[in-house]
Amino acid sequence: MFLRTVVVTGFMAALLTQTAWSQVISSDEINQIVAEELHSFFVRQRADLRVEGVGYRYVLDLPDGKVDWVVEPVSAQKVSGQQSVGVSVLVNGVLEKKIRVPVKLKMELKIPVARNVLQRGQTVNSNDLEWQTVAMVRTVPDLVRNENDILGFATTRRINAGEPLRTQWFEKPLAVGRGERVRVVVASKPGLKIETTAVAMDGGKVGDVIQLRNPESQMRYEARILSPGTVQVGSW
CATH class of the missing domain: 2.30.30 (SH3 type barrels.)
Known part of the structure; x- marks a missing residue:
């Protein structure tokens, strides 16, 4: 989990000196905090996910004091689409609220893809490939991330141009042919x-x-x- 501290300054700080007043945190502020924390988490984890949107729609009315935000990390399964993350709101170190915040995540990978259609049995060279940033719904375990893993290999099926490549679609080419x-x-x-x-x-x-x-x-x-x-x- 990761922690976010909000320091209240200016006019709001003056209001907070009066114990009868409370803090009001807008939905826009909450969404920004969650988006920034998730982005930092993905960078630290070197994940391929990015935040497309955060959709919390309510304001929070909190007691006076320092506010800390503990945002739960998303699933390590790296799945794109709509999810919700848990956020614990602490005031002066004491848990005040727990909320669920809807977020939309997108996975983008820069990977080698086929420049043109590759026919079955075709031996792959560097001219057959190009790098593209591709949006994906979920991680593919045998996705080709490095073109060197398949250069010189033969395709085991027809592969369309721009299609993300999987290692199971390639094999070492025949070094000796029958009748040779x-x-x-x-x-x-x-x-x-x-x-x-x-x-x-x-x-x-x-x-x-x-x-x-x-x-x-x-x-x-x-x-x-x-x-x-x-x-x-x-x-x-």
Whole structure:
């Protein structure tokens, strides 16, 4: 929770010296206090929320004294839309009132999005992306926040231009395609490297184990993909 202290000065201070008088806090003052405190809270928490509006409609009639405002932080779920926050009003350190204040929150993120339509299986490069500030209803757990997380990856579905990106829509591209002729590293030691060629019977990504076929003997065997177009046998 966070605390807001209101110091009364000038004419109102003169009135407050007379114990028969009370303080009247307008709805506009209350709304401003709540908006400022929520904004400060979001900045401290590095949240992506901002206050679009505060809608308390009543005045508060309070006893004389120093007024402190304890505004409860909003839910950590980071959800846009209409909410209400609890506010405790203390006078001279004593709880005087508890109110609920309606607030409207908006979540805005600066994220990479597709510049144009991305087709399924397309490998993503930096020219395919652009940064936009996007309003969102709620946080998406696997939202792409950094373009480096997907550069060089292949799409697993069609993606529309301007659409927020999710990591589940991308995968490492195939390093070897089915039927492709690949370089096979048979042995690799300092000063010695034995290589041959074979035909890939499966497609796969770097690290996958695939079936190969010797184009001369037709013998089949397994190898692990080291890099695009290159595999190694007996390395695992």
